[in-house]
Amino acid sequence: KAGVTQTPRYLIKTRGQQVTLSCSPISGHRSVSWYQQTPGQGLQFLFEYFSETQRNKGNFPGRFSGRQFSNSRSEMNVSTLELGDSALYLCASSLYGLAGGGETQYFGPGTRLLVL
């Protein structure tokens, strides 16, 4: 079956702009999580959506937001971009969002965002 897909794969923006990233989970998966990956901070959890509701949120400012649609596809938005937002943004999907609950979380290839 098809894996997690993310679009676009690469993006260049300037400070102050906003950006929307898209994620299509594996068919049947209802949980979608977003992560930010940087060389300095590593892999950090942004938020998780389940059945169109944000269920968990990481320690990121309100400029980072997301949503999930009825078909489980998800988008994340970053407003007023800062240089420090340059990162690889990863989306991951799983059946129910239960870490260690016998399910596997699958990651997409990520969207590489560069803020100039």
Next chain:
Amino acid sequence: GENVEQHPSTLSVQEGDSAVIKCTYSDSASNYFPWYKQELGKGPQLIIDIRSNVGEKKDQRIAVTLNKTAKHFSLHITETQPEDSAVYFCAASVGTSYDKVIFGPGTSLSVIP
């Protein structure tokens, strides 16, 4: 909160040799320990995981051991192959939600043919 340390940050081995990556965690309540492999240009991929009620788990050439008393766990890769070259992340989690999964900083493994 939970903190996960990982060593070494880089590791080079000859093809066929074994590779060991070690992680320590701070929260004694952590009960789930996954390991991920991230190849260049790809997202992390779960390769093996272990729960706190198990001391060791093996899957072909990969094994993970857990020492709850010392709060450390290790990944062992035997008979390494060039395709094992990647960045490996350990993680520890308290509870079952993904926001509680804390990742280590990663180990870049190079397998030299």
